[in-house]
Amino acid sequence: MFSISDFLNLPANSRKQLLKQLQHAHKGQESSQAHNQKPDISCPFCQSKKFSHNGHGPTGKSRYRCKKCHKTFSETTGTPIHAIKLPGKFIHFFQVMSDGYQTLHKMAEITGVTVSTAFQWRHKILSAMNASVKKYDGITDFNPGLVAFSRKGLKNHKQNIKESSLSANVLAVADYSDNSELTLLSVGSLRPVDFPAALDEKLKGNAIVIAPWNRPVYEFSKTKNLGFTLFKPELPFNRFDVRQADKLHKELDTYIRKSMRGVSTKYLQAYSMWIIRIAGIKKSKQDDWTRILQNQSAWGRYVNREELFMSFMKSRADAEYIRASGREWKSAGKYVVN
Numbered sequence: 001m002f003s004i005s006d007f008l009n010l011p012a013n014s015r016k017q018l019l020k021q022l023q024h025a026h027k028g029q030e031s032s033q034a035h036n037q038k039p040d041i042s043c044p045f046c047q048s049k050k051f052s053h054n055g056h057g058p059t060g061k062s063r064y065r066c067k068k069c070h071k072t073f074s075e076t077t078g079t080p081i082h083a084i085k086l087p088g089k090f091i092h093f094f095q096v097m098s099d100g101y102q103t104l105h106k107m108a109e110i111t112g113v114t115v116s117t118a119f120q121w122r123h124k125i126l127s128a129m130n131a132s133v134k135k136y137d138g139i140t141d142f143n144p145g146l147v148a149f150s151r152k153g154l155k156n157h158k159q160n161i162k163e164s165s166l167s168a169n170v171l172a173v174a175d176y177s178d179n180s181e182l183t184l185l186s187v188g189s190l191r192p193v194d195f196p197a198a199l200d201e202k203l204k205g206n207a208i209v210i211a212p213w214n215r216p217v218y219e220f221s222k223t224k225n226l227g228f229t230l231f232k233p234e235l236p237f238n239r240f241d242v243r244q245a246d247k248l249h250k251e252l253d254t255y256i257r258k259s260m261r262g263v264s265t266k267y268l269q270a271y272s273m274w275i276i277r278i279a280g281i282k283k284s285k286q287d288d289w290t291r292i293l294q295n296q297s298a299w300g301r302y303v304n305r306e307e308l309f310m311s312f313m314k315s316r317a318d319a320e321y322i323r324a325s326g327r328e329w330k331s332a333g334k335y336v337v338n
């Protein structure tokens, strides 16, 4: 299949020509579609699957109207590409991001944009990265680990001693069939309710979960009726380990401390999604990267990231929430995010 890197290897003229042809083909394809043929997308505002055709936008793109919230949208509304003014550079930027970690300055230099644009683009793309695991299969390692709590980037704030000793609890789960996840659970104490609700569905069925004994993990498995095999690593003759999960913790730690020189807890989940894709047990495939570009909940999460962090801090952290001064998005309230 023709990939983004093939595209970028073409001479500039051929790229332009190809883009024109693609746009042309895309338009033709859309206008020839019957009106009852709808793409497999959801309303980017309320996630409803019920919508109807609502004419075409100025560029010929099909528009749709949601039957639940009555807002209109196209196939790219809410995706990271939404409202991008330099699509060619953005695709290049996306490709660089899928190749591995680079500092913002380096990414700006490689793709020819300002550092502030690079910051925005990186966070738009990070907001589009979902957990890709549907179901764990077979032996599944399960182990919460610690990452230093950080307010990096927050201006005029000095971390006090109590805060400096706080850690964020990050759960690593990995089976031996290439399914793996890193999930930010809480800051400070860890309670059974801090484990995400979606997790028990992924673990029920074929997964045989192995975890080091730890009270919150034990209580979580009991309340959800999940038959975990818990072991005590310090006991003699212990035969168990969670080396797949520990590999993830090691990668996370190396990237955060060495490459990134610390990550604000606000962005820890987003960066974990990136790290797992570029340095996890198995690198993400092309279709996973394509889905990121098509993710219609990206924009809503991007403009609401301060609100999402606030609700996380208020319900899951032993430290107070401090609002960062930054741009307030008028459109933020239009999106239902979780």
Ligand SMILES: [Zn+2]
Residues within 6 Å of the ligand: 043, 044, 045, 046, 047, 048, 066, 067, 068, 069, 070, 071
């Ligand atoms: Zn809707």
